[in-house]
Amino acid sequence: xxxxxxxxxxxxxxxxxxxxxxxxxxxxxxxxxxxxxxxxxxxxxxxxxxxxxxxxxxxxxxxxxxxxxxxxxxxxxxxxxxxxxxxxxxxxxxxxxxxxxxxxxxxxxxxxxxxxxxxxxxxxxxxxxxxxxxxxxxxxxxxxxxxxxxxxxxxxxxxxxxxxxxxxxxxxxxxxxxxxxxxxxxxxxxxxxxxxxxxxxxxxxxxxxxxxxxxxxxxxxxxxxxxxxxxxxxxxxxxxxxxxxxxxxxxxxxxxxxxxxxxxxxxxxxxxxxxxxxxxxxxxxxxxxxxx
Amino acid sequence: xxxxxxxxxxxxxxxxxxxxxxxxxxxxxxxxxxxxxxxxxxxxxxxxxxxxxxxxxxxxxxxxxxxxxxxxxxxxxxxxxxxxxxxxxxxxxxxxxxxxxxxxxxxxxxxxxxxxxxxxxxxxxxxxxxxxxxxxxxxxxxxxxxxxxxxxxxxxxxxxxxxxxxxxxxxxxxxxxxxxxxxxxxxxxxxxxxxxxxxxxxxxxxxxxxxxxxxxxxxxxxxxxxxxxxxxxxxxxxxxxxxxxxxxxxxxxxxxxxxxxxxxxxxxxxxxxxxxxxxxxxxxxxxxxxxx
Numbered sequence: 001x002x003x004x005x006x007x008x009x010x011x012x013x014x015x016x017x018x019x020x021x022x023x024x025x026x027x028x029x030x031x032x033x034x035x036x037x038x039x040x041x042x043x044x045x046x047x048x049x050x051x052x053x054x055x056x057x058x059x060x061x062x063x064x065x066x067x068x069x070x071x072x073x074x075x076x077x078x079x080x081x082x083x084x085x086x087x088x089x090x091x092x093x094x095x096x097x098x099x100x101x102x103x104x105x106x107x108x109x110x111x112x113x114x115x116x117x118x119x120x121x122x123x124x125x126x127x128x129x130x131x132x133x134x135x136x137x138x139x140x141x142x143x144x145x146x147x148x149x150x151x152x153x154x155x156x157x158x159x160x161x162x163x164x165x166x167x168x169x170x171x172x173x174x175x176x177x178x179x180x181x182x183x184x185x186x187x188x189x190x191x192x193x194x195x196x197x198x199x200x201x202x203x204x205x206x207x208x209x210x211x212x213x214x215x216x217x218x219x220x221x222x223x224x225x226x227x228x229x230x231x232x233x234x235x236x237x238x239x240x241x242x243x244x245x246x247x248x249x250x251x252x253x254x255x256x257x258x259x260x261x262x263x264x265x266x267x268x269x270x271x272x273x274x275x276x277x278x279x280x281x282x283x284x285x286x287x288x289x290x291x292x
Numbered sequence: 293x294x295x296x297x298x299x300x301x302x303x304x305x306x307x308x309x310x311x312x313x314x315x316x317x318x319x320x321x322x323x324x325x326x327x328x329x330x331x332x333x334x335x336x337x338x339x340x341x342x343x344x345x346x347x348x349x350x351x352x353x354x355x356x357x358x359x360x361x362x363x364x365x366x367x368x369x370x371x372x373x374x375x376x377x378x379x380x381x382x383x384x385x386x387x388x389x390x391x392x393x394x395x396x397x398x399x400x401x402x403x404x405x406x407x408x409x410x411x412x413x414x415x416x417x418x419x420x421x422x423x424x425x426x427x428x429x430x431x432x433x434x435x436x437x438x439x440x441x442x443x444x445x446x447x448x449x450x451x452x453x454x455x456x457x458x459x460x461x462x463x464x465x466x467x468x469x470x471x472x473x474x475x476x477x478x479x480x481x482x483x484x485x486x487x488x489x490x491x492x493x494x495x496x497x498x499x500x501x502x503x504x505x506x507x508x509x510x511x512x513x514x515x516x517x518x519x520x521x522x523x524x525x526x527x528x529x530x531x532x533x534x535x536x537x538x539x540x541x542x543x544x545x546x547x548x549x550x551x552x553x554x555x556x557x558x559x560x561x562x563x564x565x566x567x568x569x570x571x572x573x574x575x576x577x578x579x580x581x582x583x584x
Contacts, residue, residue, distance in 0.1 A: 139433040145507040147436040151447040154440035167546050170458035177451050216437065 001222060003196045005046045005060065007053070011060075011285060015091040016084070022068035023061035024085050028055025032290070033089060034060045034123050037107020037130075038208065039175040039201040039274075041067035043193060045104065047150050047279035051127040052286065059096060063109060064088050065207030067200045074210040081218045085118035086212070090123050102290055104128035106209060106275055111219070114259070117233045118226050126269075127236045127260075130282070135215050136223045137255045152178070156209045157216030163209050168184040184271030233260040236292040238285055240274060264289070293334045293481075294348075296341070304380040306373070307358030311349030313383075315341025319387040319477050320413075320583065321378060322348040325396020325419075325497070326441075327464045328566075329355035329489060332395065335572035340393075340579060351401060352377050353498025355489055362498070366505035369498060372425075372513055375405035379412055380479070390581055391415040395568055400424055400510065403524060403552070408515055410525040417529040417582060419567050420538055422548045424506050425514025438537045441467075441506065445503035452500045453493065454467070460490035472572070473535070473564035523553055529582040530558030531575070534567050540574070 004010060008026035015021055016024050024042055032052060034045040042060035049058045062069040064085050089112060093101045105113030105126045110129035111263050117127045133141065142150050152174075155165045175198055180188060189197070201208065226232075237260035241252050253265035266285065270277035297314030311330050320340055322333045330348035341344050350357040352374045362368050378401065391414050394402035399418035401530075406413040421427075427435070436443055445452050456463055464487045468478050478486075499581045530549045534536045539546050539560060545566050549556045561578075563570035 020419050142433070142436065144428040144431045144447075145511060147431060148446040148448075148507055149445040150436075151443035151451075153438070154436050157437055158440060162462070162470075165462050166455055166459060169462065173451070173454040173458070181448065209528050 003043055003192065004202055005043065006048050008049065008058075008060070013092050013095050014288070015088040015095070019064060019070045019072055019088065021061045021064065021070070021088060021092055021285070022060055023056070024049070025059050025187070026050075027058045027097065029056040030055040030290070031093065031096075031101040032286070033093055033101050033103050034058065034064060034091065035103070035105035035109025035112050036060070036066070037105070037109050039105075040197050041200050043196060044248045044273065044275055045221065046276075048275050048282050049285070051279070051283045056290075057098070059093065059098075059101075059130065061089070061092055063112060063211075065211050066204055071204055071207040074207070074213075077218060080109050080207065080210040081222065082214065083113035083119060083219075083222055084172050086119055089116055090120050094125070099123065100125050102126040102128075104286055106130040107132055107272070111215065114233070115219070115222070117235060117237075118231055121234045124235055126236050126238075126292065127233060128240070128289055130240045130274055131242055133255060134223060134259050135219050139216075139220065141250045141255075153212065155158045155214035160209075160213075164206050167209065168205050170178060171202045171205055172198050173177055175202040179273075180274035183277065185277045188273060188276040227258075232258075235263045236264075236289060238264045238266070240266050240268050240282065240285055242270075242272060242274075261292070262292075294337060297337070297346075297348075298399050301356070302381055302384050302491065304377045304384070307352055307360045307377060308354035309349050309352070309377055309381045310338075311347060311356070313345065313347045313385065314338070314362060315344055315346045317344040318583075319382065319385075319390040319577040320344045320346050321382060321390050321392050322346060322461075323351065323378070323392065323394040323398030324348075324354070324402050325398050325469045327486050327490060328396075329485055331485055332566070332569055334482065336568045336576050336579070339572075340572070340583075343580070344391075344583065345387075346491075346548075347382065347390075347540070348383065349378065352504075353502055359498045362501040366501050366508060369501035370505040370509040370513070371400050371404035372408060372509070374502070374547045375401050375408055378405060379409050382412070388412065389414050391416040391417075393579055394582075396421060396565070400506070404510070404513065406524045406526060407522060413526050415527050416524060416553075417531070417579060418549070419530070420532045420565050421537060422538065422545055423514050423544065423552055424510045425518060426548055426551075428507065428511050431442075435541055438541065441447070442503060442507070444459060447505045449497075449500065453497050454502075456490055456496040457493055460496070461487045464490050468482075468566075471536070471565040472570050474569075475535075477569040478565055486570065527555040527563045528553045528557070529578065530556060531561050531567055532558070532567050533563045533567065534560035
């Protein structure tokens, strides 16, 4: 059941008061950190990481609250802010000997990556975000009846108690729904990997909800403060996105441009789980980003 | 509870409608909301029955009424279809013209009934809602967070059905726990009936279909009526919770109803969402004034 990325070492690294992340580390060369999304673990990077490891040091942690990493209780509403989760990643890289590193995130991991890029511009050399909009834009584009596509966002934003209870009561159905609904190539997540994602998520309901709850509140505040102050991502940025904009009626590249001056925005034809559905395309985009 | 009322199950052209009838005088139809059944009127109905013939029903799909199969476009659970049952039922009971008193989802049925069957409805009382088209047209992040139940129950089949099936009482307890201010407004036997309906997979599916129809067809019917300036012809009473979501989201909810009818009166009531159960005396007195 304990699936790993072949050829990678696994380490436990303490990044904050009492919080230890489990991370896969492999390859050698200039460092790149890969952050997974929902409802997944670092395993989603298995194809991309194996390729990049040929000439890079590749670091794939489980985010705080996910997979084999620690899941501290959210005692004050800040423990799963993207600011806190981004600080974890900077501390992780530093402990592994990298003051500066490239950073790519998918889904939730991309939100952490964006925040790391804004809060730690001296540490993040290049930034890739796979299939998300910045948090305030994401809330803005879901209006009226389109909210049903993001029902999980509204559910998990509710005060502690209800969402945790409801999701725990049918966690495999809940998490499995997203793995099935957001994918185009079902073979891209084989049964044993799917089982690993479900098992990891089942044990992380409370912290996953806390991560999402932060995105309905404190993360929006942090993002809006940056926008108000005119802070933008200073490093080269690549965004890979599904064609949501056409379906939901917004200009994704336009929204992103407000956050990043040096932006490459590409629409890809696969489903949400692009690092597993189209790993070669993702690798190519990441290598192009690293060359900028 | 409902002393002196007779229980009925009456066939319409499509399904059967369960309910109770009591009292004597001009006919008044009572329509319930979520997560309830006609039992929500147990404190108000007996007092209205002193002057009126009171008919309290379970909407199609809900409680012990029939649950006809749905279709891909959810049409059988549109309020247009649900309202048609109620008109047929009242006609079967011998009432071609009647007043409608309604709460929550029941009010969505009530105003659709008044728009589609203007000759049947003499007066319309609605509680703690605005028309669904108006709600979705204004729906932003704040709305969707407050009305997370809408996106949740309208989410793609079978996701919400699975959630409800895994823990039916959790959702009912949430609604009856968070939405009222008078927390003990629900006798155990009434609460048990509400949980019973959510424990029945056919009812749970019908309820989800109703919310899916709400986000699609009902919304479209409202927009069409608004475009044609089709208005509610009868007098309207609108009561809303003074501190609830309607009051928080809309500066002047009465003005919204005035766009839908010429003769609108109403005021906020200093209780939570479940106005007829939380404030039966005040509700009854408003209704007796209005129906006179």
